Amino acid sequence: MSxxxxxxxNGFRGxxxxxxxxxxxxxxxxxxxxxxxxxxxxxxxGEREFWRDRTDRQDRNPQGRCC
Amino acid sequence: xxxxxxxxxxxSRAEGGLATDPDLPPPAVDQATLEAEDRKWTPGKxxxxxxxxxxxxxxxxxxxxxRGETVNAIWFVFASVCTYLIGYRFYSKVIERYITKPDxxxxxxxxxxxxxxxxxRTDRNVLFGHHFAAIAGxxxxxxxxxxxxxxxxxxxxxxxxxxxxxxxxxxxxVMFFSMRRGGRSxxxxxxxxxxxxxxxxALIATLLIMVIIVAILALVVVNALGESPxxxxxxxxxxxxxLFMGVYLRYLRPGKVMEVSIIGFVLLMxxxxxxxxxxxxxxxxxxxxxxxxxxxxxxIIYGFIAAILPVWLLLAPRDYLSxxxxxxxxxxxxxxxxxxxxxxxxxxxxxxxxxxNGPVFSGALFPFLFVTIACGALxxxxxxxxxxxxxxxxxxxxxxxxxxxxxxxxESFVAIMALVAAISIDRGLYFAMNAPAALTGGTVExxxxxxxxxxxxxxxxxxxxxxxxxxxxxxxxxVSRTGGAPTLAVGLAHIMHxxxxxxxxxxxxxHFAIMFEALFILTAVDAGTRVARFMLQDxxxxxxxxxKEASWRPGAWLCTAVMVxxxxxxxxxxxxxxxxxxxxLFPLFGIANQxxxxxxxxxxxxxxxxxxxxxxxxxxxLPLAFAAVVTITAxxxxxxxxxxxxxxxxxxxxxxxxxxDGKTEFGTxxxxxxxxxxxxxxxxxxxxxxxxxxxxxxxxxxxxxxxVKAFRDRASGAATTDNEDPxxxxxxxxxxxxxxxAAERAxxxxxxxxxxxxxxxxxxx
Numbered sequence: 001m002s003x004x005x006x007x008x009x010n011g012f013r014g015x016x017x018x019x020x021x022x023x024x025x026x027x028x029x030x031x032x033x034x035x036x037x038x039x040x041x042x043x044x045x046g047e048r049e050f051w052r053d054r055t056d057r058q059d060r061n062p063q064g065r066c067c
Numbered sequence: 068x069x070x071x072x073x074x075x076x077x078x079s080r081a082e083g084g085l086a087t088d089p090d091l092p093p094p095a096v097d098q099a100t101l102e103a104e105d106r107k108w109t110p111g112k113x114x115x116x117x118x119x120x121x122x123x124x125x126x127x128x129x130x131x132x133x134r135g136e137t138v139n140a141i142w143f144v145f146a147s148v149c150t151y152l153i154g155y156r157f158y159s160k161v162i163e164r165y166i167t168k169p170d171x172x173x174x175x176x177x178x179x180x181x182x183x184x185x186x187x188r189t190d191r192n193v194l195f196g197h198h199f200a201a202i203a204g205x206x207x208x209x210x211x212x213x214x215x216x217x218x219x220x221x222x223x224x225x226x227x228x229x230x231x232x233x234x235x236x237x238x239x240x241v242m243f244f245s246m247r248r249g250g251r252s253x254x255x256x257x258x259x260x261x262x263x264x265x266x267x268x269a270l271i272a273t274l275l276i277m278v279i280i281v282a283i284l285a286l287v288v289v290n291a292l293g294e295s296p297x298x299x300x301x302x303x304x305x306x307x308x309x310l311f312m313g314v315y316l317r318y319l320r321p322g323k324v325m326e327v328s329i330i331g332f333v334l335l336m337x338x339x340x341x342x343x344x345x346x347x348x349x350x351x352x353x354x355x356x357x358x359x360x361x362x363x364x365x366x367i368i369y370g371f372i373a374a375i376l377p378v379w380l381l382l383a384p385r386d387y388l389s390x391x392x393x394x395x396x397x398x399x400x401x402x403x404x405x406x407x408x409x410x411x412x413x414x415x416x417x418x419x420x421x422x423x424n425g426p427v428f429s430g431a432l433f434p435f436l437f438v439t440i441a442c443g444a445l446x447x448x449x450x451x452x453x454x455x456x457x458x459x460x461x462x463x464x465x466x467x468x469x470x471x472x473x474x475x476x477x478e479s480f481v482a483i484m485a486l487v488a489a490i491s492i493d494r495g496l497y498f499a500m501n502a503p504a505a506l507t508g509g510t511v512e513x514x515x516x517x518x519x520x521x522x523x524x525x526x527x528x529x530x531x532x533x534x535x536x537x538x539x540x541x542x543x544x545x546v547s548r549t550g551g552a553p554t555l556a557v558g559l560a561h562i563m564h565x566x567x568x569x570x571x572x573x574x575x576x577x578h579f580a581i582m583f584e585a586l587f588i589l590t591a592v593d594a595g596t597r598v599a600r601f602m603l604q605d606x607x608x609x610x611x612x613x614x615k616e617a618s619w620r621p622g623a624w625l626c627t628a629v630m631v632x633x634x635x636x637x638x639x640x641x642x643x644x645x646x647x648x649x650x651x652l653f654p655l656f657g658i659a660n661q662x663x664x665x666x667x668x669x670x671x672x673x674x675x676x677x678x679x680x681x682x683x684x685x686x687x688x689l690p691l692a693f694a695a696v697v698t699i700t701a702x703x704x705x706x707x708x709x710x711x712x713x714x715x716x717x718x719x720x721x722x723x724x725x726x727x728d729g730k731t732e733f734g735t736x737x738x739x740x741x742x743x744x745x746x747x748x749x750x751x752x753x754x755x756x757x758x759x760x761x762x763x764x765x766x767x768x769x770x771x772x773x774x775v776k777a778f779r780d781r782a783s784g785a786a787t788t789d790n791e792d793p794x795x796x797x798x799x800x801x802x803x804x805x806x807x808x809a810a811e812r813a814x815x816x817x818x819x820x821x822x823x824x825x826x827x828x829x830x831x832x
Binding site for chain 1: 181182183184185187189190192193196197200201202203204205206280284316317321322323324325328377378379382383386387390391394442446448449451452455456590591593594595597598600601617618660823824
């Protein structure tokens, strides 16, 4: 019984993670990963600054949405 | 297929110069292993594909050959899905083998330009969803509904066959070539491959096409919300909801995208339910009952403000909401169609299939059906998304087939579902909803009398059915609700109420459908205005350099105002058009969209020729020729046809003559002012058609010249220039498709053993 619940919870978590990925919710985590992997000396942007920078860059460089 | 010379050239570009790191496992499955896997046909595999082919064949037989009283909607699902699977497994592999020739030993821009922000390696399945959400919008939901005037079969064939041979090919090729060029945009590629003339023509055409597309999408929203207090309230509420989400993400809990999306979704549902309550109060009905002209002006003002507000405040949060809704709605629609399996009574070919004066859109089946359904079969707008955004996120080259080709197949499936939803409603109801008020007279009695006078087989509609349906979906009237969105909403409500909630829920489902279509379109309008403004600023900046500074407010505002004025003028023209705006303008939308597709395919043709792939050039030339013939024929008829219902200038001349003769009413225009409006509108629409087609012919001609030159250069042994970024060896591995193959799994296991810090070279930046 509990195995079934675990499976359902895991499935739901996986789906939520997938949806989050599609919507770009994991952008900051991926930025940190990149920052770490590329061995930058300076500290990474904070979460708040990263998201600010992200939308501000979209302001300067608009992306189309399709019909 | 061994022994075909081209095969031996596979990947030869990259060989020699491309040395991958010997300390790492190979970043690509060995070419011979790949081919062996492809060519190994186990009995199970043969049985599976035979079953898919058989099921698809039976489904097509049921749709196209069997002429019963009704046909079950499930056959549409089988016919489309089986054809997509076969197209994906076989045709897209032909394209991969002979045209794109991806090489996983090469790093993608997401790897060699990685910055953690714009260039980020993204899991293929996540990117598939991301790309799909970016290309799919209201287009595939609207076009098939309008095209259903001709019966279900012509639209079904075009959506399914068109996507396999044209739409998905375009998306895949543009994505691949943009990826090889560091994620360059279609405009930049056109400039590089076609030279200054072709590039400039492509740029102007893109800008104009964008204006038309935004205007007509806005017209669809206006038509859906006109005289609908419920719709106006619930769609209007999306603005404060998005603003709240924007502030929440910026100041309260930055980065909590899923959390805020769920909050936004709950608020959105509350807005739909609340809209029903508000519309039933006296003050609500009075305040939110707006005519179409008022809504159009509201949308124009909104469009301007939304495009100059910072992205974080309105665009970004609404984008999250719209992505969330998009995936939910499509899953729901697919489930509902499979579970409910509605019986379709619409004939395969309707009485209007052989005529050119249909009330929903005018013009003969060829070419106008093929422009009416643009998104879902072949959409040029996708080329703008497939270049630029997605290529910067692709992890491995071979994944572009899955994401580009596969993503477009998915959109085509959305179009098929929209078609099924629209044709599941009564045919009489369909024509009463989709014919302009000038024909139906606007009331249930006149509409029913007019529909019954068409002499359509099996159609006998009563005024009672029209008012009952309107009451069920919570609207005052559904007569002449043109634009496709309300019909789809009625169809969706019709299917969904059998699935969840019964008749009591029909009004909710109707407004739910109107809400998501409006949400997609408002996002497209906002983003389209921004992109168009940006292009205009860039172009003007060539003469007045100050305009190139994106942060220079007056320049940005002025260019935004120009773009909003341009689409706003077309929108107002459509809203006030005495002939019925959708009827005359929708073909222009389709023509514009497919001319853009022709431009994108022309650029691809030149690139493929320069790579020396002449034997398989037809894979690009076929959809290009078809798109060119369809759009140029359609434009030609719109410009030169002597039939006033089809030709803009013929109509213009007819109305001008009536005015000169001193008539005070003519055709569906009942006043002199209305007649003057027709003269003005037809002239503008006619000249727009002329400009579009001339620009596109220039682009196609320069592409053909570039192709011929490439052929000559090849024959004479002259060196051809290649605009690809230099090849960089890759240091990562990921499977290409949805399910990893045995060889991919084995290689993946090897990579899993490599310590994380040894995989990527430490960059010095």
